[in-house]
Structures are given as structure tokens and as C-alpha cells.
Amino acid sequence: MLLRLSLLFLLMWVVPARADYLAELKQQARQRALATDPMWLNLLHYKRQPVTGAWRSLADDPVFFNAPQGNVDPQAELDATLAAFFSGIEESDKVQNPQCRFVARFRWLQQQLAFDPQRLPQLPCQRYEAWRAAMNPAGLTLVFPSAYLNSPASMYGHTMFRVDAAGQNDSNRLLAYTISYAAVGNSDEGFMFALKGLAGLYPGAFASMPYYLKVAEYNDIENRDVWEYELNLTQPEVERVLQHVWELGPIRFDYYFFDENCAYHLLSLLDVARPSLALTDRFVWYAIPSDTVRAVAETPGLLKRVSYRASNASRIEQRAARLSGQELQLAQQLAIGAASPDAAAPLPPEQRAEVLELADLYLTYLIPREGLTEAEALPRSRKLLLARSQAPAVAIPEVAAPAVRPDQGHFSGRVHVAMGSDDRRAIGELRLRPAYHDLLDPEPGFNRGAQLQFFDLALRQVEGRGLRLQSFTPVDIQSLVPRNSLLGGKSWRVQFGLNQYRGLLQQDEHMVAQVSGGPGLAWDWQSRCMSYAFVDTRLLAGHSLDQGYAAGMGGTVGSLLDVTPAWRVQLQGGSMRFFAGDVQTASRIELNQRWQWQRNQSLRLEANWRSDAHGERMGILAGWSGYF
Secondary structure, three states, X not given: OHHHHHHHHHHHHXXXXXXXXHHHHHHHHHHOOHHHOHHXXXXXXXXXXXOXXXXXXXXXOHHHOOOOOOOOOHHHHHHHHHHHOXXXXXXXXXXXXXXXXXXXHHXXXXXXXXXXXXXXXXXXXXXXXXXXXXXXEEEEEEEEEOOOOOOHHHOOOOOEEEEEEOOOOOOOHHHOEEEEEEEOOOHHHOHHHHHHHHOOOEEEEEEEEEHHHHHHHHHHHOOOOEEEEEEOOOHHHHHHHHHHHHHHOOOOEEEOOOOOOHHHHHXXXXXXXXXXXXXXXXXXXXXXXXXXXXXXXXXXXXXXXXXXXXOHHHHHHHHHOOXXXXXXXXXXXXXXXXXXXXXXXXXXXHHHHHHHHHHHHHHHHHXXXXXXXXXXXXXXXXXXXXXXXXXOOOOOXXXXXXXXXXXXXXXXXXXXXXXXXXXXXXXXXXXXXXXXXXXXXXXXXXXXXXXXXXXXEEEEEEOOOEXXXXXXXXXXXXXXXXXXXXXXXXXXXXXXXXXXXXXXXXXXXXXXXXXXEEEEEEEEEOOOEEEEEEEEEEEEEOXXXXXXXXXXXXXXXXXXXXXXXXXXXXXXXXXXXXXXXXXXXXXXXXXXXXXXXXXXXXXXXXXXXEEEOOEEEEEEEXXXXXXX
């Protein structure tokens, strides 16, 4: 009985005391305006709404907030968070105390308000500390795998953080952990994945996994070069990022392909590390990974060093360039098991070593593509390595990093102003493209042979006809992958949008909807010239067409020649036979040139000849391109 009375008395004293101290903390927080402090806003991912100017968090999971209106009210969320810290919930395998669940918020508010440990004891966070100990954080590196057109989720590239551990060096760097944000969906859905990503129909989440698994995925399976940007952060800043990632672990964000994507949310972590960076404020409408990497690299004092990790394909190409045609053929036969390592014995020792090394490297390249099992690949690899160990050591230089990094290429947005004539009428044209790169744009910093354009808009002023929409192309993708004796590349392209077109029944052009695309082949001639050929299918729809549509097939051949590093010439021609609906044959020959005189400025000269059922026409345009 006495014990119960004592406990009751203690409870009657403690509860009011906690309420009094909570009221004091809330008052102090208001006096210091902590609810509008950049750190608090970053921890809760608040952003001003473009029209109303009201605060709203980008987090879409109610579990992230302590107040019912916490997603739109920073002050209410701050008050509710302080109250939650007084919770007596004990940590278990399934439940965390709010001090541990929101560890970054607790420790920042603890610094700002100097919590009295007698009145608000700090509780142990064993689960967080165990996770942190596994990371052993001492630094952060921003990792940028280059663009990969065969995956809608990585067309622009991808970014993630590598958590560099204390005592880490080049020999054990692959054992570090990564932090990434991605859509929780099936990227194998292809184009539907991109469409759902545009509409925010996928949830996004943060995840962590060993770096060697990501390198295997990017370098070896997808053959993407990887750039590593080591950041100059203090230890407290690194710790704050880890604390915040712990808070974000189970939280859902709606994933948007263009703005709230992997690159944007990684910048939000850097804003938590150092609020003065305000990196996310630079990307209001869209965030392209290479642009976010550029923002980081060009921030004074933020970048420590940059490293390059060549893909498996890049290493194969570098080593293949050192061998003769017969030696390449032998390396290929060794890799596929069509020849025994003894077949390399007659070669001079150095050539034998290089052939065997290339064969084993090529076997690694083939494993994911040919679906080789371990039982098939491992014995073959062991034989190659055994034969290689009996050959002399050969110093093969590492693959040299490209002279221009992805963050040093031209900016992704482009405005183009041009004047000229078309079908004997003077024209002026204004083009606006938010993203990203076409085959005539300056190539340094971008994948060779890759074209990826979104929402390309062209307005044209035609003599005697006024201003009109010339074209609007939401998606325009071309992937030119040169073929060689080892890496058999497959090229393809797809495009859809609105375009001016002269149908069979009309003398003038009218707007039609169109979708086109097809497979192709490409060949690289000593890196200065690339030739290509496509088999195209095209479908048009519009009221100006006979029967309202046109369906056709045809082909295109062309070449890209770099006369100088600044001067590129493109010559291409093609013909399309529309066999249904608006039946006619349309042919086109183009000669396009680009001259770059600054990183983000270039000139273009475009000439074309066109033929259809109404006869022949010619056009020429000269213009200036500025990148932003």
C-alpha cells in the first residue's frame, strides 16, 4: 500500500514537471524561431508552394510526422516533436522511442535548446548505433554512373552516396555502403515505367547496400562508367546525414521522374548536412542527375577529388585496341569455350598474356548477357587464369578517364534561335528544350552516340503565314551503339509528339500526331566518324490526312563526322513508304553542321531536301544555341 502511494505521489509530481519543461522548450523554440530555421525545414523536407507560398513537406508518409498537420505546419510539427521526446516508450526490435526514431531532429534540437538531462533524459538508441557502427562513417562520396538508355530509370544517369568508412583505402573501398533513393517499381516495364514515373505513381524510398553490389550492377552488367566525387564534409556534417537517413529509412516519397527523383533527394541530404548550400533550391522544376552533380562540383570548397571507374566494356575496348584481328578472334574463342588456352601457347609471351587477360575479361562480360551459369563459367575462367599465371607479367595501363567529366559538359537545357528559308519562304524559328542532349550537341561529357530529348518545343514564324507551332516532341531517343568484333552493339530509336506534315490531300502543312522508331546498327570509324542505319516504322494521325491516319515503313542511313573537336557534320537520308491511310512516299536528305565556340554556346547550319507526292522542297536554317 505504501509503495502504491509513493508511486502515485511520484507520478503526480513528474507529469506536471514534464509538462512545465515541455512548455519551456516550446517557448524557447518560438523565441528562437526554430520552426523556420533552414535546418528544421530541411529535416522535414518543407518547400514553399509555387502559387500560395505555403509550406508543404515533400514527404508523403504520415509516419514521418508527429502532428496531424505536420506536413504543412512546421511550427505544429516542432511542438509535437518536442512532446514526443518525453515519451517513455522503450526500444525493441519493432518499436523505437521517438528520440531514436527521429534521431537527427532530437540531436539538433538538443544542441539548439540545451536539453536538461535531468528533466529530459537522453535515451540509448541501440538499433541506430549498431547501424551507424556498421557504416563507420568518415566521409561521403557522390557516385554518378553514366546514362544508360536501355533503362527508363537511368536514362539521364543516376546518383547515390558512398559512405566512406574510417580507415578506408583503395583496396577495401568496395566494401563501403551506399545510400540511394529510387522508385519502388519494376523498371523492366520499360516505357510504362517512365510514364508512371512522370505522373508520380511510384513510391520512392531510401535504401542502403554494399558498394561492390552497385559496382557489379553498373560496371559489369550494364557497362556504365562510374564517376566518384569525394566530398569535403566535416565529421559532424557526415554524422548528420547518417542520422537523417536513419529517419528516412521507412518513409515513402512519391517518386517523380523529372523533379523528385534520385538526384534531387540526394541533394536534400547535403542540405541537411550543411543548410547554407541550399542545393535543392536550384532545382525547382526538374533535376537532371548530371546537372545536380555539376551543382555539387561547382560549389566552392565542397569537392575534394574525382575518381573514374571504367566499365567492363571500356576495359575490353581498351585492351582490344592493343591486339591484332587474329588475336582478338582467339580471345573471343577462348572466352566462349570454342578453344583451349593451349591455343595461345604459340604466341609471343606478352601477346599471350594480353590475349588470356582479355579472354577472361570478355567471359565476365558474357556471363550476364548469355545467362551463363556458375557451372559453365567458373571452370572456363579457372583454365584461363591458370594459363595466364604461367605467362609473364604485362603492364597494361589503366583505362584513361575521359578528358571531360559529366559535370563539365554543356548544360542540359537549350534554347535555339534560327533564321532561314523553307520552300522559298523566309522563316524564323525558336526552339526550347529542357533536356538533355542530341547528336549534334557538343559531345564531351556525354555518352557517344546517345540522344535523349524531352519536351522539345519549336515555334516558327513563316513569311505570309504568321507564327505557328512547328513541333512538340515529348520524347526523342536515339541509341547508337557501335558494333565491333567483341561487343556487338544494338542501336535503336523512338520518337513521339506533334509535327507539321503535308498530307496527300493538302498543299500546306498541318499538325499531326506521330510516333516512330525502330532498330538499327552503328559503326565507329576511329572515334571520329560514326555511321548508322535504321529500319523505321511510323504512324501519323490527324484530320488533314486521307482517312485520318498514315502508316508506313522505311529506312534511314547517315554518318556523323567530327572534322575538328568543335566542328561536327551530320549527313543522313531516308525514305518512308506510307502504305495505309494517307498513301505516299516521303523522302528526306539532311546536311547539318554544328560549331562550338564556348562550353554552352554553339552555331548550327541545317540544310534539307524533301520530296513527297506534291513535289520537292528545300530548306535551310542558320542559328545560335545557348545551353542553360
